[in-house]
Amino acid sequence: MRRITEVFGGRRNLLFSGLLLALLFILLLDLFFVHHIFSPFVYFYLCFALVIVFYGIYPLYVSRRLTRYYWDRTKRHHLAVIGLVFIIFLVAVAIFGPFLTQDPTKVDFPNKNLPPVGFSAEQSTYDRTTGQFITRETPGTWLHPLGTDDKGRDMLAMLVSGTRISLQVGLMATLIAIFIGLIMGVVSAYLGGWADNALMRFTDIMMTFPFFLLLVFIVFIFGPSLWFIILAIGLTGWTGTARLVRSESLSLRTRDFIMASKSLGASDRRIVFHHLIPNVLSSVIVIATLSIPGVILAEAALSFIGLGDPTVTSWGLVLQAGQRSLETAWWIAVEPGIMLFLTVLAFNFLGDGVRDAFDPRSQV
């Protein structure tokens, strides 16, 4: 038993691997025997939750003093706290919202272009009795508190659905990118020599492509589906992290405590997992927080120009519809934009606070 524990590097890793295997087992069952236990996203979220619990909440709980310290430093940024609160609100909306709102894809032409509550808009409607188009002042109704779009779909429902999409893309693509970047960076720094050279040259090549152009190119070739967009963003967005992690690990590698554990005969794997990764993790958390808004924007921009997944209602898609009907229904373009803007702002605020909190040089 102890040997098994050691191979996995501690009880925590063992338990984590066990749960992952269990999840994999369910996935296999799902694929081959019982169809559709969970949707693919749920597997992802379960994995994500496991990682968060074992490598986020648990260590924070164990070292409560450090947690307190970070929290105190983050708390000083009022804007960061506001950002965090808004993000938590968004997560709640994304998880529970879709159960409470109407179907965002339900088309209802008689009720198209309804303004939000408190506004009214002029609309030309076909009057059956006279057989003519008449212009009529239409007020917003509580049935559609944020109005409807040019096909009569409920704006609130579409925004809630968009929240889910945006957060999914933001979280998953960032995780993929960070994961690749972390591996690339640590491996590159640790191996050194020609492997380092090759990996870094490849990073340079990837960095030479303008991010958005490359994304457009890839989605153009592989076709638009939400999964693919997430993957594409993840596969193109890792370069910055890789460079950062590499340079951080390089400077860490020569530090005394790593030298010390090396001289005590620690294995390479142990050094990487027990010393390098935990130590670069704080920079990685900062860069992750700060890159989420870029990812959300990239997905929205893709949907906006019509390269998004046409089967899901995302903010970018609604915004695209909004631009078409700017002259008749301004709210269709305004509302998703405000959501997008506030989300990005919240992540930027939080990222700034987290950066200051984790940066030991910004001691005040």
Place this chain on the structure above:
Amino acid sequence: MATNNTILQVSELKTYFFTRLGVVRAVDGVSFGLRQGECLCLVGESGCGKTATALSILRLVDSPPGQIVGGEIKYHNENLLRSTGARLRQIRGNRIAMIFQDPQSSLNPVLTVGEQIMEPIRLHLKLGHRQARDKALSLMKQVGIPQSAERMAYFPHQLSGGMKQRVMIAAALSCNPEILIADEPTTALDTTIKAQILDIFRELKQQMNMSILFITHDLGTVAGIADRIIVMYGGRIAEAGSTLDIFDQPKHPYTWGLLNCLPTIAERREKLSPIPGMIPSLIDPPEGCIFHPRCQWRMSVCQQAKPPEYVISGEHIAACYLYQKAPASAGL
């Protein structure tokens, strides 16, 4: 005792730094006068307020957080603390010049040294490019920079530390200032270079009759050039007097401590004895005499009130209750 040839009189200067953690009383009531053609040395450990005093004279204290909250700085009957910004700029670099501790960081890394020497010349003496260049060249020769014509075009990183400090001195001397304030000009240099730089200061004093306010933490450095010495501790003057007074008859226990730290050739002591304890926090200074927690001779009175400056003899004063019987000084 302001004498006729006192050209700079600092009285009851108070410079505080208002930080997040509290008010740092870096300079807390310091008075002294600087006479024509003398070299006055401010000595003390780092953090005792020497640099803040020097910066206050030209009002170069970073604000915020620093602020001069009280006192008077009289330069030829003109209170610099009341002067307008424009008037101050006429004085800075022109009448009163200043040299800083670290020549590496005190020179602008992206400008040539020639440019940096010529700057005050063109500004204050209103010379054209040609004349300013000639003047800069002769200054560089004066401070002992060889191949000066070639070095004009050098950037600071291409010069050694000693050469950089010579450039700083050349820039400071460019307008023939009456007063030169040198803030630890030799601290960042090697010992041999240090001696050469000190020679330059000695020459300046003797040949140009310049008044020098020399700031250092090292009593050994000052012995050769100082006329008078002021020992500062915790933002206040501990002891002041002629160089002979301070070295021969030190009165303040802190000065004793400082002198004990000096390695000497004459007496071969077993080991240097540092002053016990640490520099006090200037945010929350100890009650009474700031030095009392580290003082072996402390009395109960030391913990109650700040000691006034007692006159020992002539110009020699000490702020210590050991000399209670001596008359209190009215300011130097």
Place this chain on the structure above:
Amino acid sequence: MKQGGLQNYIIRRLFYAFLIAFGVVTVTFILLRVGPSSPADKYLANISSRTQDPAKVIEAVEARYGLDRPLYQQYFNYLVSLARGDWGWSFSTSLPVIELIKRHWIYSFQLILLSMLFASSLGILIGIYSAVKQYTKTDYAATFFSFIGISIPNFWLGIMLILVFSVQLGWFKTYYDTGLPLFSLANLKALILPVITLGTGMMAGYTRYSRSATLDNLRKDFVKTARAKGLPEYIVIGKHVFRNAILPIITIIMFDLAGVVFGGAYLTEIIFGIPGLGRISFNAIFANDYPVVITITLIGAMVVLLTNLATDIVYTWLDPRIRYD
């Protein structure tokens, strides 16, 4: 000695840039050929569906574009034709790609140039001013607005500008008028909204960078030296601080060209209907006109490569401390 080092450095950088360019072309080729349904296939399917004898047409087209040859030969041909300046034929517009780009690059160029000028001049000024006035209300306001500027999605900002200034107020046209002569006031006016759209985010970024770069230098000892010389504040800031602070700012502005400008210009052109390279590439995507899409992606990468190279070289002039041995 330094000159020789610099020359070697530039030659090394050029060689390196060439390698990267090679890598970039290879990556595009791989992406193009490994796609589940490569654009070429899509195009073939599209054409063949319209004819009676699909197999024959496909064969003919494949032969014409060399798609029937083995992959390594295709790759080689692709490289050769790229190097010879033969960038293919745009199916949707029936023009050589190079001709298409010659006609349209100027629209992207004017938009990017004006936006860069607007964003960098204003951003740097506000940033420096904000740093000099650190901890004042002005500084807090500048910091807050730069946050907003960074966070506002530029395509949405463009739509909002159109909504307010074109639809509601009627000051501008909702679409860019391609009939305007390039160097005219009317053209400049037509570019106001696009430039604000593209420039706001960049400006906010530059404000932040220049604020922190200025703050980094403002408390340096040489600033005290400059003040002790009696220099007026505008020279202290404008010469001594600025000359040092501008170095990191320039790097960031040049590197920004990659991400912000290309992504942003792409979207801005689409929103305002400016017929620049972004718009062309956008149209080409929906027409499955893959030679155009590839070429524009490659051009983007090459521009980034060249600006990075230029930045490195400019840097050696601006910062005397840098040496390349």
